[in-house]
Amino acid sequence: AAAEEEDLRLVLEKVVNEAKESVTRTPSLLPVLAEAGVVDAGGQGLFIIMEGMLRYIRGETVEVDFALETAVDLHVPSEDEYGYDVQFIIQGQDLNLEEIRNTIAAMGESTLVVGDSSTIKVHIHTEEPGTPLNYGASVGSLSKITVENMQEQYQEFILSQAQPAVTASVTSEEICDIATVVVAQGPGLVRVFESLGASAVVPGGQSMNPSTEELLKAAEELQTDNVIILPNNSNIILTAQQAQKLSEKSIRIVPTRTIPQGVSALLAFNYQADLDTNARVMERAAGEVQTVEITIATRSVQLNGVDVRKGEVIGLLNDTLAASGNSPEQVIEEVLRQMKAEEYEIVTIYYGENVTQGEAEAVAARISQDYPEQEIELVNGGQPHYLYIISAE
Template identity: 30%
Template sequence: MGDKPAVGLLRRWCRAGLADLTAARREIDVLNVYPIPDADTGTNLQLTMAAACGGAEDGEQESVSALLRTVSRHALLGARGNSGVILAQLLRGAALALDGKAELDGPDLALALRAAADAGYVAVEVPAEGTMLTVIRAAAEAANDRAAQPDPTLHAVALVGAAAAREALAHTPEQLEVLRRAGVVDAGGRGLVVLLDALVSVLSGGRSEDALPAPSEPTPMPEVRLDPDDPAYEVLYLLDAPDDAIAPLRSALARLGNSLVVVGGDGLWNVHVHVDDPGAAVEAGIEAGRPHRIRITPLKEIQYSASASAEGCVDVPAVRGVVAVAAGPGLGELFGSAGVTVVEAKPGRPSSATEVLAAIRTAGTAEIVVLPNDPDGIAIAEQAAARARDEGLRVAVVPARAQVQGLAACAVHDASRSFDEDVVAMTAAAGHTRHGAVTVATRDAITSAGWCKAGDVLGVVEGDFALIGADLATVGRDVLARLLGGGGELVTVVTGADADAGLAAAVLEGVRATRPEVDTMVYDGGQPRYPLLIGVE
C-alpha cells in the first residue's frame, strides 16, 4: 500500500529540505554571527534535518499526524546547536497542532506554522527579533491571512508563507545590530527560508522562482569575533524529566548563562545553554532528571574572521574533514548529507588504500578523520593515512568496524573541538555502539553458530555468526535482542537493497512495545548482501 498523498508529500519535503540545506550549508555557516560567530548554523540545521529525515523514512506512519510526531521526535533527539534545537521545537509545535490529522490542506498548514512559531517563542528564554523566530512568525501570519481568503489551497498558503519568510529575512539586519554591522541576514532565518522554499518546490514540482539561491562566492562582511565577556562553553544534552521539573531547570540555567533553549515534552527534553561553568549546567539537569548524550563545546576557541581573503570576504574553509567508506548508495547519501567525503565500497571487497587516499585529498582540509566502517578496511585506511601524513596532512583513523559505528561517530563529530578531542569522542561513540547484521547464506558452510545451508538466514553479532534461522525478521529480532542485552538507548536499523518494505518495522515491533524508552531510527542504506544492519548505542 502506498503513502496517502499528504504523507508522501511530507516525506518528499523532508528529503528536499535536507538536500537544499546541504547545498546551502556553507553559505548559512558564513552568515552565522548571532548569537555567537561560530560559523556552524548551516551545519547544525543540516544535521538536525538529517535526523528528522531518519524518522520520515521509517515507513510506518499512515497519517500526517503520525509522520510529524516521528519526524519531530527524531529532530529532538538529533538536534545540534541553538538553531537545530529551535528547529526541532518548530517541528514539534506543528506536530501537536495537527494531532489526529490524516491529510493536509491549506488551513492545516497555516495552523501548523502558527503553532510552530508559538512553540519557538516559548522555548527560547529570551527571544530576540531579527532571528529565525521572526522569520517563522512572519510566515505564519501571512499563511493564516491567506487561509482566511477564498480558495486557500495548500500550494497557495505555502507560497505566501515562503514569500513572507523571505521578506522578513531581508529585514533582519534592521532588527539586530550585530547583523547590521556584519552586513548579513540571520543565518537561522535563512535556513528556515530554505525549508519553506523546499516545500513550495515539492508542491509545484519545481524550484520557486523567488527562492534565494545559494551564492557561489563568500559573502562580503567585516571581521566578527567572539566577545570576551560571552560565556566560554556551549552545553547540550537530552534530558529525561517530568514536565513539572522544567520550569525550575529553566530558572537555574538562566542564572548560569545565556542562549538558553529548552524544547520537548512528554518526559523527553533537549537542553541548550551557553555558560562559563558547564559542570553546573549538567548538575542542574541531574537535579531535574537524567541528562544523557551530553555535549560540551569550548566556545572561546572559535575565531570567526572576515579577513580570510584579499578581497575582504568571509571564507571559512573547513579545517577538518571526515572520510567514510559507505557500503551502499543510501549510506553514501546519509554520510554525504553530514558533509562527509564518501568512498563507495565495492561488493565483496574492501576499498583500496588508493581510493581512501584519493578521498582524503578530495576532502580539501588540513585535518581528516577516516571511518573505514569495516574490520578489513581498518589496516587499509591506516596505509592511506600514513601516505597522507607524508604529504603534510594530519590524519587519524577511527577503528569503526561496522557502518552503524561510523554513523555513530559522525553524529558526535565536532570540528570546533581540538583534533585530538574530536577523534577521542568519535572513537568512543563508535566503540560504544554494538553492531549486528542479518544476511543469507549463499552456500553450505560451517559457522560459529553451526552448520548452515545455502538459503539459511544468518544473524551476525559483533562480527561473528551467532544465529541460523529461516526468516529475516525473526533472526533480526533475535540479533537485536542480543545487542540490547547489555542495555542501550538508541537502536539504528539500516535496510539493504534486498529488504522488503516492512522488514525494519517487523524487527522493531517488539522493541517499541516492550522497551518504549529506547529510541529507534531507520535508514535505507541500499547495501548488498545484508538486508539488515543493526546498531545499539
C-alpha cells in the same frame, strides 16, 4: 567605500534582527499558523533573503543546494508516496536539542536530529518540506539546505547506478579545519553520512573494499590538511592506514568496523575540538554502539557454536556470528535477545536494497512490539549485501 560598506552592514544587521523577531511573532497574529506550528512563509522568505544579503556583506558563504529532481512548488501532492529528503543545519544560541528533535520527528519519517546547543543537524523524509524548514528558521539560522525529490523512478535510477569514485560534500571543513572521509555503500547510507557533515564518502563495504589510492585521493582533494578517516569495515582499516602513511597531510584513522560505529563516531565529532581530541572522542563513541548485521550465508559452516547451511539467514553481533535461521525476523529476534536490546534506548534499522519498505516496516513493528520502551527508527540504507544493519545505543 569601506565606510559605506560598514554603514550598510549595520543597517542590514538591524533589519535582519527585526525581521526575524517579526516572523517569530506571526503565529500569534494568525491562529492557523499557531495551530500548524509554523511561521508565515512569505515573511520567512523575505527574512532569508535579507539574511543572505547580510552574510554576503560579511563575507560568509551561504550554500543552498537543490537537486535536479526538486520541484519548484514545495507542497507535495498527497498521492506522492515518497515525498522529499530534507537536510539542513540550525545554528543559534541555547538551542533545545530534545525539543527540536521531538518537534521535527512529528513532521515526517527517517528523522535524524543531532548536535548541541549551538549547532543542530537535521535530516527528515517528509511530504511537506516547507514545514521543517519554517520551524528550523523559527528557532535559529538555517544553512546547508538540501531538498531532494524521492519519487520512485528517481530512487530506482539511483539504486541501479554505480556510485562515482568519490561522492564529496564539503561540510565539516567549512566550519572548522578538520575534514572527515567515510566509507559507505548505498544511497541511503551515503545521505545519512552527508547529513552528519561527512566531507567525502568513498563507495565501499563488505565484499567491495576501496583501494588505498581511492582513500588517498579522497583525503588529498579536501581543502584542509587535517583529515579523519572512518573505514566502517574491519577489512578496510589496513587500507586506510596505508593511505595515512602515503599522505603528507595529518590523517587520523578512527577504526570503525561497522556502519553504526561510523554513524556514532561522526555524531561525536566536535567542531571546536582539535584533530587528536576528535579522533579519541570519536573512537570512544564508536565503541559504545552495538551492531547487528543480517545477511545470507554463502556457504555451510559451523562457527561459534552456530550451525549454518548455505542459503540460510545469518545474524552477526559486533562482527561475530551469533545466529542462523530461515527468516530475517527469526534471526533478528534471536540476536537482539543475545544483545539485551532492552538495555539500550535507541534502535535504528537500516534496510538494504533487496528489502521492500513493507518488509522493513513489518520488522520495525515487530521489534517495537518486543521492545516497547525503546525508540525504534527505520532508515532506507539501500546497502548491498546486508538485508538489515541494526544499531543499538
